[in-house]
Amino acid sequence: MELPKEVRYKTYDQWTKAEIEKIEERISQSPWHCNYHIEAKTGLLNDPNGFSYFDGQYHLFYQNWPFGAAHGLKQWVHMVSKDLVNFTETGTKLLPDHANDSHGAYSGSAYAIDEKLFLFYTGNVRDQDWVRHPLQIGAFMDKNGKIEKFNHALIEQPEDTTDHFRDPQIFQYQEQFYAIIGGQNLNKKGIIKLYKAVNNQVDSWKFVADLNFDNSGTAYMIECPNLVFVDGKPVLIFSPQGLSRQVLNYANIYPNTYQIFESFDPENGKLIGPRKLENLDFGFEAYATQAFNNPDGKALAISWIGLPDINYPSDQFDYQGALSLVKELHIKDGQLYQTPVDAITSLRGEAQAFADKASSSNTYELELQVPANQVTELKVFSDGKGRGLVLTIDTKSGQLSLDRSQVGQQYATDFGTIRTCQIPQEDVTLNIYLDKSTIEIFVNQGNQVLTSRVFPSKEESGISIIKGQVSGNYYEMRK
Ligand code: FRU
Numbered sequence: 001m002e003l004p005k006e007v008r009y010k011t012y013d014q015w016t017k018a019e020i021e022k023i024e025e026r027i028s029q030s031p032w033h034c035n036y037h038i039e040a041k042t043g044l045l046n047d048p049n050g051f052s053y054f055d056g057q058y059h060l061f062y063q064n065w066p067f068g069a070a071h072g073l074k075q076w077v078h079m080v081s082k083d084l085v086n087f088t089e090t091g092t093k094l095l096p097d098h099a100n101d102s103h104g105a106y107s108g109s110a111y112a113i114d115e116k117l118f119l120f121y122t123g124n125v126r127d128q129d130w131v132r133h134p135l136q137i138g139a140f141m142d143k144n145g146k147i148e149k150f151n152h153a154l155i156e157q158p159e160d161t162t163d164h165f166r167d168p169q170i171f172q173y174q175e176q177f178y179a180i181i182g183g184q185n186l187n188k189k190g191i192i193k194l195y196k197a198v199n200n201q202v203d204s205w206k207f208v209a210d211l212n213f214d215n216s217g218t219a220y221m222i223e224c225p226n227l228v229f230v231d232g233k234p235v236l237i238f239s240p241q242g243l244s245r246q247v248l249n250y251a252n253i254y255p256n257t258y259q260i261f262e263s264f265d266p267e268n269g270k271l272i273g274p275r276k277l278e279n280l281d282f283g284f285e286a287y288a289t290q291a292f293n294n295p296d297g298k299a300l301a302i303s304w305i306g307l308p309d310i311n312y313p314s315d316q317f318d319y320q321g322a323l324s325l326v327k328e329l330h331i332k333d334g335q336l337y338q339t340p341v342d343a344i345t346s347l348r349g350e351a352q353a354f355a356d357k358a359s360s361s362n363t364y365e366l367e368l369q370v371p372a373n374q375v376t377e378l379k380v381f382s383d384g385k386g387r388g389l390v391l392t393i394d395t396k397s398g399q400l401s402l403d404r405s406q407v408g409q410q411y412a413t414d415f416g417t418i419r420t421c422q423i424p425q426e427d428v429t430l431n432i433y434l435d436k437s438t439i440e441i442f443v444n445q446g447n448q449v450l451t452s453r454v455f456p457s458k459e460e461s462g463i464s465i466i467k468g469q470v471s472g473n474y475y476e477m478r479k
Contacts, residue, residue: 008065008072009103012095015067023067023318030317032437032455035363035479036347037305038079038087038323042066045321047167047224047288048302049076050094050110053295054117055143057082060302061094062323063107069315071308074104076121078145083343084300084326092145094119100137100153101125107224107288108136109169111177111202116140118202120179122166123153132163136181138202155195155205160185165193167224171292173266176200180211182222182238190219190240194269209269213259216277218244227264227271228291230299231331234261234271237280237289237301241308248277251416253307256280256287258336275334282421283441283450284404284412285310291329299329301338305438305451313409313455314437322438324451339446340433349476355465357474358384362461366432368472370395372425376468380434381407383459389439391432393468398425400443400450408455421448435477 023042039045043066050061058081065072076094079087096105101123108121123135136155141147157165164184171178177197185191192211198204211225219240226237237258248255258280262273280289281303291301303324306312312320327338344365354366362381370376375394382388390403404410405417423443431442441450463474 003068003070003072007067008070010067011073019067026318030314030319031458032314034322034435034438036085036477037325037435037438038062040064040066040077040319040321041089043319044069044071045304045323046071046306046308047107047304048290048323049107049121050117050119051290051292051300051302052110052112052117054110054112058084059110059117060087061110068318069312069320074106074124076105076119083346084341085343085346090145092141092147094121094139094147098123098137098149099125100135100149100151103132106134107167109290109292111170111172113202116142118170119147120154120168120170120202122168124166133157134163134165136168136179136205150203154203155181158193158207161191161193162186162188164221169226170202171227173264176266177202178208178266179205180225180227182225184221188220189217190222190242191215192222192225192238194266196266208266212268212270213261214271214274214277216244216247218242218247224288224290226289226291228299228301228329229293229297230260230329230336233331234264235259235291235299235329235331235336236261236271237291239288248279250279251419252285253309253412253415254287256289256303260331260334260336278336279421280338281449281451282419283402283439284419284452286324286449286451300341301327301329303451305453307412310412312453313411322453325433325440327446327449335447337446338449339442340431340440344433347477349478351473351475354470354472354474357463359462360474361476362434362436362456363477364434365475365477366430366434366472367475368430368432368470370428370430370468370470372427374468376470377466378470379462379464379466380432380439381454381456381460382462382464383457384462384464387460388462388464389454390466391441393423393428393430395423395425395428398423400448402441402450402452404452404454407460408457411455419450419452421450423448433477
């Protein structure tokens with residue numbers, strides 16, 4: 001939604017109680033709220049931030065502008081979870097209340113250090129002429145959620161980047177802290193910069209190199225870079241903007257991508273042995289995925305189910321955005337797998353035979369088997385009269401497609417209404433998580449993933465098998 005910047009950058013204390021009540025009232029009227037996915041209490045949710053493990057539980061924040069469905073003065077909103085399925089907001093926020101983050105506490109990461117959680121993020125600062133000065137800044141959060149910010153910037157804007165320089169990810173490699181930061185160089189190309197903590201202390205950072213990762217150099221900006229170790233291999237996840245479609249075939253305004261490597265050489269700032277650049281997700285929206293290694297070394301990831309620069313039907317209720325389920329990452333036969341964490345099954349109700357389901361609550365999981373050598377067509381969010389989200393699983397030619405053109409309120413149609421991906425020409429399993437206005441499809445235990453939003457009408461809540469054979473279970477999902 002286009003709101004004047006005077007509104008978007010009003011400081012939080014300038015919003016009156018009456019204005020806030022009106023915003024709360026509007027959001028409560030939406031028919032599209034998710035039951036088991038994270039949404040903002042109010043306003044816009046975008047990137048997951050600070051995903052980490054600290055003090056015996058998981059911590060996760062979301063980027064948020066709390067006053068409407070627009071990208072305004074951002075804060076981080078804090079949540080905790082024991083099982084990565086049930087998250088609770090604690091009331092703690094990383095507010096844009098310091099001279100070094102005066103125009104937004106932009107995206108970043110977190111890492112438990114001693115008895116505190118270190119938050120490493122971008123302070124978006126604009127001067128009187130609205131010129132942006134991005135600063136990489138830090139804070140420590142204690143066990144009670146008390147946040148203390150460093151007064152000095154930890155990393156200033158380098159001379160060889162534009163003002164697009166943000167989203168630090170801290171990680172440890174061989175006991176040493178490093179950070180990677182997304183940016184744009186003076187030739188307007190997307191790059192990732194690598195830094196190293198001086199004496200392994202996070203209050204001082206030294207530039208190592210522009211990360212050498214087989215960058216095609218066709219994007220004009222790289223947002224939210226994440227390096228995570230998956231079954232021993234470094235995997236770089238990032239959100240390039242303006243990437244050439246000759247380099248990677250993608251349909252959304254911006255893709256979320258990844259590359260698997262053989263090894264990491266931090267001294268030379270190089271990721272060695274690149275495999276092909278790949279789409280992390282084949283649905284209509286998944287972006288800014290944040291991944292980290294938990295203390296057991298497990299790689300965990302979570303995505304924003306949304307995209308920058310897109311208007312959403314929920315804007316009419318003054319809110320936007322949701323977070324995906326938390327996914328565990330693995331590499332099998334050289335391929336990345338993303339699977340919802342095991343604890344997701346704790347939300348399942350009784351198993352019911354899929355074939356018997358015609359109507360639904362639009363909050364369920366389907367676990368389905370589709371045989372080889374046939375074309376299966378399913379409709380979810382179906383109104384029983386022809387409208388619905390069409391999922392075609394073609395195990396003959398090895399293609400899966402999702403057609404959003406005949407369901408719900410239409411939006412972002414400039415980028416097409418169908419998404420496709422390749423699947424094996426064999427029996428296929430599907431885990432489909434549907435939640436009022438989100439759908440996440442995991443093909444063959446997460447070998448391919450399609451994440452999307454749908455904003456259905458009241459009638460669009462059924463399931464129909466249009467053709468083909470498909471069997472499996474339906475599980476109602478608890479809140
Ligand atoms: C990605 C992004 C980040 C930035 C944040 C601001 O969606 O643009 O690069 O830090 O959102 O909210």
